[in-house]
Amino acid sequence: MIVAQDTPSSSGGFFSRLADKLRSASPASRGDADALISGSPAVLASEADRLAATLSSLVPEAERIAATVAAGLHGQRRSGPGETFWQYRPALPGEPVTRIDWRQSARSHKAYVRETEAEHAQTIYLWCDLSPSMVWSSQPSSLPLKRDRAILLLLAAASLLERSGERVRLVSPYGPADLPPGSGRIASRIALALASLAQQSDETALLKGTVLPPHSQLIIASDLLAPDEDVMTLFRQLSGSGVRAHILQIIDPAERDLPYAGRVHFEGLENEPDLILPAVETLRPEYDAIFARRQARLRTIAEGCRHTFQPHQTDTSAASALLSLSASLSGHRGGGRP
Numbered sequence: 001m002i003v004a005q006d007t008p009s010s011s012g013g014f015f016s017r018l019a020d021k022l023r024s025a026s027p028a029s030r031g032d033a034d035a036l037i038s039g040s041p042a043v044l045a046s047e048a049d050r051l052a053a054t055l056s057s058l059v060p061e062a063e064r065i066a067a068t069v070a071a072g073l074h075g076q077r078r079s080g081p082g083e084t085f086w087q088y089r090p091a092l093p094g095e096p097v098t099r100i101d102w103r104q105s106a107r108s109h110k111a112y113v114r115e116t117e118a119e120h121a122q123t124i125y126l127w128c129d130l131s132p133s134m135v136w137s138s139q140p141s142s143l144p145l146k147r148d149r150a151i152l153l154l155l156a157a158a159s160l161l162e163r164s165g166e167r168v169r170l171v172s173p174y175g176p177a178d179l180p181p182g183s184g185r186i187a188s189r190i191a192l193a194l195a196s197l198a199q200q201s202d203e204t205a206l207l208k209g210t211v212l213p214p215h216s217q218l219i220i221a222s223d224l225l226a227p228d229e230d231v232m233t234l235f236r237q238l239s240g241s242g243v244r245a246h247i248l249q250i251i252d253p254a255e256r257d258l259p260y261a262g263r264v265h266f267e268g269l270e271n272e273p274d275l276i277l278p279a280v281e282t283l284r285p286e287y288d289a290i291f292a293r294r295q296a297r298l299r300t301i302a303e304g305c306r307h308t309f310q311p312h313q314t315d316t317s318a319a320s321a322l323l324s325l326s327a328s329l330s331g332h333r334g335g336g337r338p
Contacts, residue, residue: 051198055191062155062187065319069160088112094240123167126154127207129222130198132269138254146250149314150221153248155187156322157219162186172197173205206230209237221248232301239305246328247302249311258287
């Protein structure tokens with residue numbers, strides 16, 4: 001369980017502020033705890049090897065899920081290069097003035113951008129958060145790791161997009177990642193590339209919002225447990241580059257509900273200081289309020305940048321999440337004639 005997701009020197013981030021509030025509400029107790037919510041880095045050392053073994057089962061499961069959403073995206077409208085007018089939309093902060101339709105803008109008090117409908121297959125990029133905070137499950141015997149659910153959804157999305165005639169690429173924090181050569185199934189090739197990326201220490205970094213070409217679409221699968229200012233900067237950089245992101249926020253149900261009781265020892269996944277709290281159940285109302293405020297803030301910023309924001313809990317249906325994602329990718333949300 002991650003209570004202080006940021007490093008001690010960080011001043012931002014939901015979980016670091018939450019840890020401060022919980023410490024002030026219930027000072028850490030000395031002695032043994034009734035329960036240990038552990039995320040020791042030593043336990044995570046072999047995760048790259050474990051992931052490689054897990055991927056062999058995730059690929060067929062992802063393709064099965066994609067098959068249940070067979071209607072897919074084919075023929076659905078979206079913005080992109082083309083000659084057919086689709087919609088006007090409000091200009092975004094930082095958008096180049098050359099994209100503004102001044103004739104349409106003169107009819108109102110807002111600046112509008114004229115979008116055309118994409119007429120050719122486009123490349124849709126996928127980014128999976130491989131940071132240590134994703135390698136956690138509150139119930140390992142019955143719930144997947146957040147990372148494994150994120151990968152499952154991305155592989156299923158890739159399979160679905162391939163069925164629809166779209167091109168799919170994987171992206172790392174520093175740019176597009178190479179897929180293994182060959183003509184095999186896209187889910188299998190992406191799985192192999194993810195296994196390779198998981199062995200690289202720099203893959204724990206947050207995606208950079210400037211590494212993708214304009215007009216592309218990006219699917220993000222992450223728990224978003226990074227400093228708030230870094231997450232907001234990413235959303236705005238993507239928007240300023242003309243990239244539309246579809247954000248799958250992966251949440252373990254324990255991170256939402258704080259279901260623990262008694263004295264609990266919370267051990268961080270990313271070098272956070274340990275936190276020992278007695279009577280954790282008494283802190284639940286404050287935890288719920290802070291969690292809800294951060295979720296609302298993330299949604300407001302994401303949607304204000306014309307991204308879609310979709311929280312997904314690991315105890316809910318992956319197929320339902322893929323259905324919602326396909327609706328977002330269709331391009332029907334938002335916009336239209338003013």
